[in-house]
Amino acid sequence: MHLSTEVKEYVQMRMSRARSLWLRTMQRDKYFRIVAEVWVDGYCLNDRLLELGCVLPYDGGTKKSWEELINPALAKKITESVDKAIK
DSSP: HHHHHHHHHHHHHHTTSSOOOEEEEEEEOOTTTTTEEEETTTTHHHHHHHHHSSSOOSSSOOOOHHHHHHOHHHHHHHHHHHHHHHH
């Protein structure tokens, strides 16, 4: 399974089991997309995905290509973190 699919399934699972779901600090980015903190049952899903290594912080500047950021060892670590979090 592709790494992005695993992360997507993790997010879907957390949100589908949520008792409460809140969007906080909603705003538009420079491309007019909605950006928000997603809070699920009292914790910030954004922060959890950062902790698991599933996403990278972005400050609005020029982004790097995935090839520069993700190597096979990191991809394996992320997959293991997501698998552990799902269980």
